[in-house]
Structure formats: C-alpha cells, structure tokens
Amino acid sequence: MNFRTRLLTLAAAVFLAACATPTPQIDRTHVSENQDSRVQFLILHYTAIDFDKSLKVLTTGGKVSAHYLVNDNPVKTYQLVDENRRAWHAGASYWAGATNLNSASIGIEIVNPGFTETPAGRVYAGYPQSQVDEVIRLVRQIVQRHQIRPDRILGHNDIAPGRKQDPGPAFPWKQLADAGLIPWPDPSLLEVRRAVFQIVPLPDVPWFQQKLAQVGYQTPQTGVMDAATREVISTFQMKYRPTNASGEMDAETAALLDVVTTPGGMITRLPVPGTPDTRTDTQTNGRPDNRSPY
CATH class of the missing domain: 1.10.101.10 (PGBD-like superfamily/PGBD)
Structure with a gap:
C-alpha cells in the first residue's frame, strides 16, 4: 500500500469515526419560567459622520458595529447586527455597577455630524424631527421585545462620560420621556x-x-x-x-x-398623544458582524 492510499484510508477512518459519534438527544418540551432577555440596556449614539461613511465603518473593518443605524435623509432604519448577537458599540463602559455593556445591550447609531469647535465654543448639530420620531418608534419596539427597564435606556456618554459625548445635548431626551419610554x-x-x-x-x-x-x-x-x-x-x-x-x-x-x-x-409618563408608537415605512436589512470589540 503506497503512501497516498494509506492517507486516504486514514482519512476515511477518521470520517467514519466522526459520523459514529453519538449526538445528544435534547428534549425541549419543558421550558423554565425563570428567565428573561439577555438584553438589559439600550444605548443611543450619534455617528459623527455621514450615512455612507457610517455604513462602511459599521459593516466593514472598522472594528465597531451597532444593531441599528438610523439615517437622517431619507429617514430609514437599517439593521446591521441581529439582536441576539453582540454588537461592538459600547466599548469600555459602566452603569450602576454593570460593566462590559456590549454583552447586555442593543446599540442604535443615529446619523448626525456631532459637534463642531467654533470660536464661541462647541456647537452640536440638531436632529431632524422625522429622524427623532423614527428613533422613538424603534426604541419602543426594542423595549417591548426585551422588556428593557426605562432607566436603562441611555446615551453613550452616560456609560462612558468624558470619553464619549454622543448623542449630545441636542438629542431630545425629553421627547422619549413624553413618549413614556424613559423616566423624567x-x-x-x-x-x-x-x-x-x-x-x-x-x-x-x-x-x-x-x-x-x-x-x-x-x-x-x-x-x-x-x-x-x-x-x-x-x-x-x-x-x-x-x-x-x-x-x-x-x-x-x-x-x-x-x-x-x-x-x-x-x-414615567403615559405617552403624550401624537407621539410615534409604531414603526411605519421602515425597512431593515439584517447583517451579522464578527469583528473584535473596541
């Protein structure tokens, strides 16, 4: 028997052995009531760059990602990471004793240029109302899916003060409070x-x-x-x-x-009449992410 034949014989034996390995027989008829979602926090960000650059950074080699990206013009939400997977949006983070919030949060990136340094000081860009309405609709859906506590809907700056400023003072948190999503x-x-x-x-x-x-x-x-x-x-x-x-x-x-x-x-108020409570005219495009945390 030559070397090639011996190698093929060995490979076949390994394959057959693997096939013969028993697999666990899992019974899924009993479901514990003692559980909840792994998602405990919802973190809002601004991108500080335009939509095209944001999409590239969040979906390619930038070593940063988010579950959702909300464009400003036209207003549209993109899903970039499945909610059941970890996105790399929070970085070094802390809130009320919890750390490593990437592992327990959903991240929403909002297309917004951030701030500009001027002779009069730092000036933050505003958010179009239509984009804010879309964020509120998206937040409401995520909260309903995962039962996230109102006090755990936070900004990136909340969990990394000094290191991060987003979504900045121009983001209208009061509107989320009026929508009944966060306490005020x-x-x-x-x-x-x-x-x-x-x-x-x-x-x-x-x-x-x-x-x-x-x-x-x-x-x-x-x-x-x-x-x-x-x-x-x-x-x-x-x-x-x-x-x-x-x-x-x-x-x-x-x-x-x-x-x-x-x-x-x-x-935590009841929603003010007229605040957006359902998402409409929004398409999502799921795309998993497999890069290292930042």
Missing part, C-alpha cells in the same frame, strides 16, 4: 427643590460625586472637583439641562440631582 424628573418636585437650592449653600463636591454615583454614573469619589467629575456633571446636564452643560456645580444641577435620586422623584 417630576417638574413639581423640581420646582420646589430649585427654590430651596437658590437660598441654601451649594452642596460640596463629595455630595455631587455621591449623587452622580447614585444615579448610575462611574464617578470619582475623591472629594475634589477633578476633570473626571466635571465630565460626569456635564454628561448629566446634557440630558436634563442641555442648554448649559458646562460641568460646573450650580443650584439648578443640585436640584436636578436631588430630584433624580429621591425615591419617587422620577416619573
């Missing part, structure tokens, strides 16, 4: 707390750091007003007081923090 500070309680903090001494740095950590942010507990603490304050302000996200401690920010961390201070 009780306006009547906020009015009372705002009046109090206008007359009492401003809380010290440790108070701000402790309150921000209580909200969920990864916040230094140094007792000093360092750069990282400013970034977290600015991120908090971008959501709840977007007209002034200076990162400075002030009475209004203190009032907001006090309300947000007060039991019952955050309310």
